[in-house]
Amino acid sequence: xxxxxxxxxxxxATLIITLAVQGYAHRPTNTxxxxxxxxxxxxxxxxxxxxxxxxxxxHAGFYTFILGLERAVVGVEGRYLKTPEGEKGxxxxxxxxxxxxxxxxxxxxxxxxxxxxxxxxGNEKKGLGGRNQEYAGSAVFTxxxxxxxxxxxxxxxYVRGGIAEDNxxxxxxxxxxxxxxxxxxxxxxxxxxxxxxxxLKAGGGFMYEAVGGxxxxxxxxxxxxxxxxxxxxxxxxxxxx
Numbered sequence: 001x002x003x004x005x006x007x008x009x010x011x012x013a014t015l016i017i018t019l020a021v022q023g024y025a026h027r028p029t030n031t032x033x034x035x036x037x038x039x040x041x042x043x044x045x046x047x048x049x050x051x052x053x054x055x056x057x058x059h060a061g062f063y064t065f066i067l068g069l070e071r072a073v074v075g076v077e078g079r080y081l082k083t084p085e086g087e088k089g090x091x092x093x094x095x096x097x098x099x100x101x102x103x104x105x106x107x108x109x110x111x112x113x114x115x116x117x118x119x120x121x122g123n124e125k126k127g128l129g130g131r132n133q134e135y136a137g138s139a140v141f142t143x144x145x146x147x148x149x150x151x152x153x154x155x156x157x158y159v160r161g162g163i164a165e166d167n168x169x170x171x172x173x174x175x176x177x178x179x180x181x182x183x184x185x186x187x188x189x190x191x192x193x194x195x196x197x198x199x200l201k202a203g204g205g206f207m208y209e210a211v212g213g214x215x216x217x218x219x220x221x222x223x224x225x226x227x228x229x230x231x232x233x234x235x236x237x238x239x240x241x
Contacts, residue, residue, distance in 0.1 A: 047236025
């Protein structure tokens, strides 16, 4: 579709700009946090990711734009992939929203609903995209105690036009510990359960607040069962305006 081609070109240009600048909706963990930005706040995230499985590597450039609304956020996420076969290009675009249902801050506890829609904009023949659209919904809870912050997420992913094995439940929990005002450690366990495979992984990393609202992060995961990838690591940034 013409509008999708235009959007891809715009996304690619924006990716180049944001990565050249070198920018949290919760990086770096897979487990989402329940926080929503204040009205009008903009977040830009970028990252480099690498997945390793049985000696095979896949590289990805990751970028996200998030706009804060009144007790909610909306955003778009994209990836630029390099497959093990050497194909390169933009992958499927993901649109999402988070709506704060209960609570107002992490100390009192926050409960959020997150909805996601994954498009089929990537090139399936080149291994850059999927054949079917996907929809996901999840519940997210965040609670802070002293220097610790706990996040819990559980949800379901539905593949439109797919088979029963394509659909899956997912969930995770993460813990952040504020070592200093600007430096925090994070750890998580995250898993997927479908009729086919049940990958489970665990890992840890850090977040460092640099200057001007810039947060730098790093995380590494290790698969803890046969269904999961051997290793995964990601390093990136979040920039707030």
